[in-house]
Amino acid sequence: MAGTSLLERLVSIYYDDPIRFPGLRAVTLAQWMLESGRGTSGLATAHYNLAGMKWRSEMAPYATKVLYLAHDGPDYYCKFATLENFIAGYWAFLNRSPYSGWEEHTDDPEDFIGFIGKTYSGSDAYAAKVLALLPEAEALLRAAAAAPADDAPAPAAADAALDLGTLVIDPGHGGTQPLPGSSPNNAISVSGVKEKKLTLDFAFSLKSALERQAHGAGETLRVVLTRSSDVNVAGRDRAQRAFTTGARAFLSLHFNGNANPTPSGVETYLRAQENGNINYAEDLAFAQAVQAGLLSGLRSVAPGTKDRGVKPDTQTQHSGGLAVLSDINLGNTTSGRRCVAALAEIEFITNPAVDARLVSGPDALENRTAVMESLATALRRYLHP
Structure with a gap:
């Protein structure tokens, strides 16, 4: 595709x-x-x-x-x-x-x-x-x-130059009812757009960029979304899509919010060692690739974008661990398959300048496309064997 x-x-x-x-x-x-x-x-x-x-x-x-x-x-x-x-x-x-x-x-x-x-x-x-x-x-x-749930493992590539496998993209939040490990919505932008709507839109944009780039490079890459409409999905079920699809990587997309309108910048989280991460080094490399791709894309439209770094999930409000990053939920085992996972907080949509740049301004769609193109390039580079 x-x-x-x-x-x-x-x-x-x-x-x-x-x-x-x-x-x-x-x-x-x-x-x-x-x-x-x-x-x-x-x-x-x-x-x-x-x-x-x-x-x-x-x-x-x-x-x-x-x-x-x-x-x-x-x-x-x-x-x-x-x-x-x-x-x-x-x-x-x-x-x-x-x-x-x-x-x-x-x-x-x-x-x-x-x-x-x-x-x-x-x-x-x-x-x-x-x-x-x-x-x-x-x-x-x-x-x-009638579209299938997309839970079956990807078929083997026949003639492609390189098979990158399956990547699961998780648009954070959704729906109206809270579920274990997933609230309907958290942040709301300065212009009044809910985080759950932006995560879905950015996820669609990223999926399109990944498919287009892979197709142009003669690669096969299967991209699966955990949701494609305004529904909520429990955190465990989001992560389990990685197991049921045989994914190599799982990325959850979110946006930050703050009562103070000045904070800005991008940060990426991974499962902390203290929270039982059995493949910490691999997750760290993946989170660093995600952070670098997002930072490069964001700085292409706003050179002063702050790098808030890669952090363990002990530094979130869910210090005991994020459900979407759980090895158990992802189906990871010490002796079997392992899927790397990260959660990205793309920017603070409660910052007026960020809102104008990525949400409500005249160039917002063009800018977010540029950011997702950069992230797609970083993800494909990471998935190359």
């Missing part, structure tokens, strides 16, 4: 998102496909705006304002920090006067898009274009719902 596309990411999140009108899921996806050229438009790739939504003050809880040069000239549009924010923002966008009464047209997708499309474009032709894409949208959603 050459990389996970923006549309694939959107479908992965949207297919089980608890929207108010599930019967409209496919037709709204079809509309977004039309508006964004199946996720390839500049507005979509740079600002996660797949519906061409112009800025309105009512959108402040979901988006920030960005000046964008569209085909009909420059104007202010909505910029979304994550695809989850875009989905929520789209439904909120309808609750404005031009679309008043749309909720009376929700029993049938054709009736809904006929009403919305006529209001949006002033023509019945728009709805016809959306409906022409409806079968494709339905097929994408069915495929996402």
